[in-house]
Amino acid sequence: MAINTHFYCPHGKCAFCPSKLFDSTPKFQRRTLDEIIKDIDNAALLDQMLFKSNEINDISIMRAISRFPSLSDCILHLGYWHAYSNASTAFLGGANPLLYRKEFLKTVMTHLKKKFPSINRITSYGRTRTAAKKGSSFFKVLHEAGLDRIHVGLESGSNNVLKFMNKGTTSEFHVTGGKNIKDGEISLCTYIMPGLGGKKWTEEHAIETARVINEIEPKYVRLRTLEIFPATPLYLKLKSGEFHELTEEEVIKEERLLVEHIECNTTITSDSAANLLLEIWGDLPKDKDKILNAIDNYLDLSPKEKIEFSLKRRLEAYESQYGSLSEEIQKKIKRLANSLKDDKKYYDRMKKIVKFIRKRLIP
Numbered sequence: 001m002a003i004n005t006h007f008y009c010p011h012g013k014c015a016f017c018p019s020k021l022f023d024s025t026p027k028f029q030r031r032t033l034d035e036i037i038k039d040i041d042n043a044a045l046l047d048q049m050l051f052k053s054n055e056i057n058d059i060s061i062m063r064a065i066s067r068f069p070s071l072s073d074c075i076l077h078l079g080y081w082h083a084y085s086n087a088s089t090a091f092l093g094g095a096n097p098l099l100y101r102k103e104f105l106k107t108v109m110t111h112l113k114k115k116f117p118s119i120n121r122i123t124s125y126g127r128t129r130t131a132a133k134k135g136s137s138f139f140k141v142l143h144e145a146g147l148d149r150i151h152v153g154l155e156s157g158s159n160n161v162l163k164f165m166n167k168g169t170t171s172e173f174h175v176t177g178g179k180n181i182k183d184g185e186i187s188l189c190t191y192i193m194p195g196l197g198g199k200k201w202t203e204e205h206a207i208e209t210a211r212v213i214n215e216i217e218p219k220y221v222r223l224r225t226l227e228i229f230p231a232t233p234l235y236l237k238l239k240s241g242e243f244h245e246l247t248e249e250e251v252i253k254e255e256r257l258l259v260e261h262i263e264c265n266t267t268i269t270s271d272s273a274a275n276l277l278l279e280i281w282g283d284l285p286k287d288k289d290k291i292l293n294a295i296d297n298y299l300d301l302s303p304k305e306k307i308e309f310s311l312k313r314r315l316e317a318y319e320s321q322y323g324s325l326s327e328e329i330q331k332k333i334k335r336l337a338n339s340l341k342d343d344k345k346y347y348d349r350m351k352k353i354v355k356f357i358r359k360r361l362i363p
């Protein structure tokens with residue numbers, strides 16, 4: 001279950017971030033404690049009315065929707081929450097709930113657990129800049145109130161990259177904020193964005209990010225390869241020549257450098273459709289050699305094999321997200337299959353299809 005603590009992002013200025021383009025309320029807006037408590041009460045009431053029995057399945061959800069059609073989104077949300085997590089998890093929504101006072105968040109979580117006693121795990125997002133200013137005692141209180149994990153978007157450990165991307169934080173805030181969270185006994189999950197340094201800072205981005213990870217030693221490092229969305233500030237920088245995007249191969253080389261330089265105990269995961277190599281997954285340092293070997297296997301492929309590999313992976317990612325290939329993609333693949341493999345345009349066509357699919361994947 002997701003409980004919105006505020007709307008949109010209080011920072012809202014990262015050059016690569018597409019959320020402004022999709023968000024229906026693009027202005028940051030705090031919610032009051034009363035509003036959040038009312039949301040929880042309404043959700044509990046709806047839950048009680050619709051799902052009294054333990055038998056939650058597609059039929060009970062459809063029956064509930066036909067009874068209250070205007071609440072179909074809420075019912076689906078509640079139904080799937082029961083079906084897939086046994087109503088045991090909750091997420092404090094909003095890009096940075098840490099901006100509230102600890103008493104505020106404690107009240108929200110206490111009320112949530114009171115109304116939904118089945119919840120045994122609460123997670124949230126958070127910004128390192130805010131976490132650095134709060135101090136570890138803030139996180140101890142949140143932990144006691146039930147907050148188990150905080151997900152932070154580090155993106156990079158390089159101050160040059162963070163500044164260029166207008167991330168509104170620094171590697172120093174990353175380290176202090178990350179340590180504060182961990183000192184509060186809250187599990188820390190960090191998100192890293194391969195490719196964010198572009199050609200100019202690729203090496204610095206990898207090495208500095210590894211340095212920050214080594215200092216914080218987060219529980220998880222999750223990779224989210226940079227995708228440049230149209231109409232974002234970064235897209236304009238790309239068009240004006242201020243930013244030079246890495247090729248897929250260069251991104252993998254950067255990831256190799258990152259993995260090589262991580263020396264702490266952490267789990268690295270490549271669990272995003274934006275990533276090409278899903279094999280970058282395991283516990284470090286134990287699985288480092290295995291991961292580096294998988295990277296080298298890719299890097300050893302010929303240029304043509306690399307494109308074929310990429311197309312295969314992107315098609316698989318698309319199918320797993322949307323269930324099947326769109327008509328447009330099927331047509332492109334058919335046209336490609338009908339063209340001659342030794343035609344020099346064959347691989348260019350393949351590259352274009354890869355680009356086309358990547359733009360449609362949800363990272």
Ligand code: SF4
Binds near residue numbers: 011014019
């Ligand atoms: S902090 Fe996160 S949500 Fe906010 S603008 Fe940056 S990337 Fe987007």
